[in-house]
Amino acid sequence: MNDQIRKLALVGTALIVVLVVATTYWQAWAAGDLADRQDNQIQRVAQFTVKRGEIIGSAGRPLAKNKRQKIGGRTFFFRGYPQGGLAAHVVGYSTQSRARAGLERSLNDYLTGSNANLGAVLDKLTGATVTGSSLHLTLNLKAQRAALDALDGRCGSIVALDVRTGKVLVMANLPTYNPNLIEESFGKIAQIDAPCRPVAPLINRATNGLYAPGSTFKVVTAAAALDSGKYEPDSEFVDPGYCEVYGRRVNNYDTTRPFGKVDLRDALKYSVNSVFCNIGKELGSKRIVEYAKRFGFYSTPPLETPANERAPSGLYEQGELFDPELDSDVDPGRFAFGQERLLVTPLQMAMLAGTIANDGVVMRPYVVEEIRDPDGEIVTRTKPDELGRAVEPETARAVASMMRGAVEDGTGTAAKISGLAVSGKTGTAETGVRGLNTTWFICFAGREGREVAVAVVVEQQRSTGGQTAAPIAREVLQALFGPTANS
Amino acid sequence: MPYADPYLLPLAALLTAIGVTTIYRLEPDDAFRQSLWVVIGVAFFAVALVVYRHDYRRVERYKYLFGLGSLVLLALPALPGIGQTINGARLWVKVGPLQFQPGELAKILLIVFLAGYLRDKREVLAQGRLKDFGPLLLIWGAAMLVLFQTNDLGSALLQFGIFLAMVYVATGRASFVAAGLALFLLGAAAVYQVVDHVQQRVTIWLQPWTEEPVLCAQTGEQALRQDCGSFQLVKSLYSIGNGGFGGTGLGQGTFTTTTGDPIIPYLNTDFIYSAIAQELGLVGAAALLLVYMLFVARGMRVAIRADDGFSKLLAAGLTFGFALQTFIIVGGVLRVIPLTGITLPFVSYGGSSVVANFVLLAGLLLVSNRANAQHTLR
Numbered sequence: 001m002n003d004q005i006r007k008l009a010l011v012g013t014a015l016i017v018v019l020v021v022a023t024t025y026w027q028a029w030a031a032g033d034l035a036d037r038q039d040n041q042i043q044r045v046a047q048f049t050v051k052r053g054e055i056i057g058s059a060g061r062p063l064a065k066n067k068r069q070k071i072g073g074r075t076f077f078f079r080g081y082p083q084g085g086l087a088a089h090v091v092g093y094s095t096q097s098r099a100r101a102g103l104e105r106s107l108n109d110y111l112t113g114s115n116a117n118l119g120a121v122l123d124k125l126t127g128a129t130v131t132g133s134s135l136h137l138t139l140n141l142k143a144q145r146a147a148l149d150a151l152d153g154r155c156g157s158i159v160a161l162d163v164r165t166g167k168v169l170v171m172a173n174l175p176t177y178n179p180n181l182i183e184e185s186f187g188k189i190a191q192i193d194a195p196c197r198p199v200a201p202l203i204n205r206a207t208n209g210l211y212a213p214g215s216t217f218k219v220v221t222a223a224a225a226l227d228s229g230k231y232e233p234d235s236e237f238v239d240p241g242y243c244e245v246y247g248r249r250v251n252n253y254d255t256t257r258p259f260g261k262v263d264l265r266d267a268l269k270y271s272v273n274s275v276f277c278n279i280g281k282e283l284g285s286k287r288i289v290e291y292a293k294r295f296g297f298y299s300t301p302p303l304e305t306p307a308n309e310r311a312p313s314g315l316y317e318q319g320e321l322f323d324p325e326l327d328s329d330v331d332p333g334r335f336a337f338g339q340e341r342l343l344v345t346p347l348q349m350a351m352l353a354g355t356i357a358n359d360g361v362v363m364r365p366y367v368v369e370e371i372r373d374p375d376g377e378i379v380t381r382t383k384p385d386e387l388g389r390a391v392e393p394e395t396a397r398a399v400a401s402m403m404r405g406a407v408e409d410g411t412g413t414a415a416k417i418s419g420l421a422v423s424g425k426t427g428t429a430e431t432g433v434r435g436l437n438t439t440w441f442i443c444f445a446g447r448e449g450r451e452v453a454v455a456v457v458v459e460q461q462r463s464t465g466g467q468t469a470a471p472i473a474r475e476v477l478q479a480l481f482g483p484t485a486n487s
Numbered sequence: 488m489p490y491a492d493p494y495l496l497p498l499a500a501l502l503t504a505i506g507v508t509t510i511y512r513l514e515p516d517d518a519f520r521q522s523l524w525v526v527i528g529v530a531f532f533a534v535a536l537v538v539y540r541h542d543y544r545r546v547e548r549y550k551y552l553f554g555l556g557s558l559v560l561l562a563l564p565a566l567p568g569i570g571q572t573i574n575g576a577r578l579w580v581k582v583g584p585l586q587f588q589p590g591e592l593a594k595i596l597l598i599v600f601l602a603g604y605l606r607d608k609r610e611v612l613a614q615g616r617l618k619d620f621g622p623l624l625l626i627w628g629a630a631m632l633v634l635f636q637t638n639d640l641g642s643a644l645l646q647f648g649i650f651l652a653m654v655y656v657a658t659g660r661a662s663f664v665a666a667g668l669a670l671f672l673l674g675a676a677a678v679y680q681v682v683d684h685v686q687q688r689v690t691i692w693l694q695p696w697t698e699e700p701v702l703c704a705q706t707g708e709q710a711l712r713q714d715c716g717s718f719q720l721v722k723s724l725y726s727i728g729n730g731g732f733g734g735t736g737l738g739q740g741t742f743t744t745t746t747g748d749p750i751i752p753y754l755n756t757d758f759i760y761s762a763i764a765q766e767l768g769l770v771g772a773a774a775l776l777l778v779y780m781l782f783v784a785r786g787m788r789v790a791i792r793a794d795d796g797f798s799k800l801l802a803a804g805l806t807f808g809f810a811l812q813t814f815i816i817v818g819g820v821l822r823v824i825p826l827t828g829i830t831l832p833f834v835s836y837g838g839s840s841v842v843a844n845f846v847l848l849a850g851l852l853l854v855s856n857r858a859n860a861q862h863t864l865r
Binding site: 001002003004005006007008009011012013015016017018019020022023024025026027028030031034035037039040041042043045046048049071072076078096 | 655722725728735742746750772776779780806821822
C-alpha cells in the first residue's frame with residue numbers, strides 16, 4: 001500500500017501548492033486590479049486610515065483637507081472641502097459611499113502616498129500613519145469666485161488659461177455642488193435645480209459639457225482661411241445677407257441688414273455668416289476639420305482630471321465623434337460658421353483663444369502646479385509643454401488683430417476694459433428651442449507680458465453672446481488682472 | 488506516547504494558536520469561547536490517548552457501528568426539530584443551548600469505518616467483483632443523499648474525496664477512482680439541475696462580477712452580482728488583495744466600515760483565511776499554508792511507517808481528509824473551486840470543528856506511536 005500512500009501524499013501536497021499559487025495570484029498578480037475596482041469597499045475604507053494629502057488653491061487656501069476622527073480605536077481621516085462648491089468639479093470628492101471623482105480620483109495614488117514614495121512605504125511597515133502628498137493647483141480662487149458670481153445663477157461654464165504656460169486659472173461651472181454633502185446628504189445634490197436641462201450639477205461642464213460653438217468657431221475658419229494662403233484679412237466679399245448651401249439659404253444672425261461689400265476683417269468683427277459660409281465652401285469641410293484638429297479638436301483635451309470627465313470636441317453623429325471621410329459628408333458652409341453637428345467644450349474653446357494669443361502654438365493645459373510630499377519636498381512640478389503648432393505666427397497675429405477689432409467696435413464691445421487690450425469673438429448658437437440660445441464669448445487679453453485666454457458659455461439665453469457672455473468674460477479678466485485695469 | 492511523531496502536535500498547536508489569535512483580533516468574545524472549545528478538544532484528545540494507549544486497533548471490531556454512527560450523524564441536521572439551516576446549507580443541529588455541526592465528527596467515524604472495512608475487503612475489491620462493491624455504492628448513495636439534504640457541495644465533496652482516496656490506497660486501482668469521480672460528477676450535475684442553492688454557488692464562482700445588473704435571488708430585484716449573490720466572495724477577495732505582499736500588519740487590517748459595520752460576513756469561520764491573508768500578506772498566508780503542508784507530509788509519513796493495513800488506511804484517510812478540507816475551504820475563498828462553508832482545520836472558530844480536529848490528531852499520534860515503537864523495538 002505504500003506506493004499508493006506516496007501518491008496520495010503527492011496529491012495532498014499538490015492541493016496545498018495550488019492554494020499557495022492562488023494566493024500569490026490574488027495578492028501579487030491581481031492585487032492592483034482588485035484595488036482599482038470601484039466597488040472595493042475595503043480599499044475605500046482602508047484609504048481613510050491614510051492621512052490624505054491636501055489640495056491647495058492660490059494663496060495657500062485649502063480646497064480639500066482632512067478631518068481626523070477616532071472610531072473604535074482606529075484613526076480615520078475624512079475629507080472636508082472648506083471652499084464648498086467653488087472648485088468642486090476640479091477637486092472632486094473622496095467618500096466611502098460613492099466612487100471618487102475629480103483630482104481626488106485621478107491623483108489618488110499621490111494623495112494616498114501609494115506612488116511608491118519611500119516614506120509612505122516605511123510608514124506602512126512601521127505601522128505609523130501613512131501621509132500622502134499634497135497637490136498645489138494653478139487655480140486663482142479669487143477669479144474663480146468672480147466667475148461664479150458673474151454667472152449669477154445661470155447655467156454655464158468659464159475657463160481661463162494662462163496663454164504662455166497653459167495653466168488653468170479658472171475652471172468654474174454652474175450649477176455646482178457642495179462636495180461636503182456627497183457622503184451623507186446626497187439627496188440634496190440630486191435636488192439641485194437650475195434654469196437648464198439637464199441640470200447635472202456633478203458634471204464638469206468645462207471639460208465634459210458639449211455645446212454648439214456658434215460663431216466662436218469662425219476663429220478656426222478664419223485661421224484656416226489665412227493659413228491656407230487663399231485669403232488675406234483684406235479679401236473682399238459681397239454679403240447679400242444670406243448664403244446658399246445645397247440650394248438652401250442660410251441667413252445671417254440679423255437678416256435685416258445685409259453688409260454688402262465687406263472684407264474678412266470686418267466679417268469676423270461683425271460675425272457675418274455668409275462670408276464664412278463662402279470660405280467654407282471654397283476650403284472644403286475636410287480642410288477645416290484638419291485645422292480644427294491642429295487646435296486640439298478630435299482628441300480628449302489633456303488635463304489631470306479623470307479621462308472619463310473630459311470629452312473631445314468635434315463633429316458628432318448620434319453621440320459619437322464623427323470624422324468626415326469626404327468633403328460632402330459635412331455641409332462646409334454651415335460648418336464654417338459653427339453650425340452643422342459641431343459640439344465643443346469650454347476648455348477646448350479657451351485653448352483655441354489661447355493658441356491665437358500664443359502666436360499659433362498650442363499649450364498643454366494643466367491645473368496641478370506641483371505635488372509636494374509630507375515634508376514639503378517637491379515630488380513633481382509641471383513644466384509648460386507645447387502640444388504643437390496650429391498655424392503660422394503671422395496667421396495667428398492676423399486673426400488676433402481681427403478679434404481685437406470685434407471687441408473695439410464689433411460684436412464684443414461689452415468685454416472692453418480700459419487700460420487692457422481685449423480681443424475676442426462672440427457666439428450665439430440656436431438650441432432648437434425657438435428664442436433660446438447657447439451664448440459664447442472667447443477672448444484673450446494681456447498686460448506686462450502676462451496674457452490670459454478666457455472662454456465663457458451660458459446656457460438657455462434669450463439674447464446674444466455679445467450681450468450675455470462678453471460681460472462675464474470682462475468680470476473674470478478684471479478679477480485676474482486686478483483693479484488697476486478699471487482705471 | 489514516547490514514540491509518537493514529534494512534529495504533529497507542535498504543528499497543530501501552532502495552527503490553534505494562530506486561530507485563537509486571529510479570532511481574538513476579530514471577535515474577542517468568540518476567542519474566549521474558542522479557548523474553551525480548545526480545552527474540551529484537548530480533553531477528548533487526552534482521553535483518546537489514555538483509553539487507546541495500548542492498542543487502538545480494538546476499534547476495528549466495531550467498524551460497522553462506526554459506519555452506522557457516521558450515517559446517523561450525517562442525517563441529524565435533516566431531522567425536523569433539531570436541524571438548522573444557516574446560510575442556505577443544512578449543516579447544524581441544535582439541542583437546547585447546544586449547537587454543533589455533526590458533519591465534522593461523522594467525517595472521522597467514516598474514516599475509521601472505511602479503514603476497517605477496506606482492510607477486510609481490499610483483496611476481493613481489487614479483483615473487481617461487483618457484489619463486493621455493494622457497501623461502497625451504499626456510501627456513495629449516502630454521500631449523495633447528504634449533499635441533497637444539506638445543500639452543501641463542500642461536505643459531500645469532502646466525504647466522498649476521503650472515500651475515494653481510501654479505496655485507492657486499499658486497492659491500488661486508479662480506475663476505481665476515475666469511476667467514482669465520474670459517478671460523483673454525475674450526481675453533482677443532477678443536484679445542480681434540481682437545487683437552486685447549488686446553481687447559485689456555481690454561477691457565483693464562474694462570474695462573481697457582472698457589468699450589467701442581473702436578477703438578485705435574495706431580494707428579487709436587479710442588481711450587480713458583486714452587490715448581491717457574490718458579495719461575500721468578492722469582499723473576501725478584496726480583503727486578500729488588500730494584504731498584498733507584506734500584509735497590513737496584525738490589527739491593522741480593514742474588516743469593518745468606518746462606522747464599525749462588518750464588511751465580510753462569517754469572517755472568523757468560513758473567511759478566516761481572507762482575514763489572515765490581509766493582515767499577514769502573501770508572506771504570512773504562504774507560511775500558514777506551509778504549516779498545513781508539513782502536517783500533511785508528517786501524517787502521510789505516519790501512514791507509510793505503520794505496519795498493518797488498518798493503521799495505514801486510518802492514518803492516510805485522516806491526513807487526506809485534513810488536506811482536502813483545507814483545500815475545499817481555502818480553495819473556495821480563493822475562487823479555485825465554488826465556495827462552500829466548511830471550517831479551516833484548527834484555525835476557524837467553531838466547537839465541533841476544534842473537537843473533531845483534536846480527535847483526528849489523537850488518531851494520528853496513536854498510529855505513529857505504535858508504528859515507531861515497533862520500528863525501534865525490532
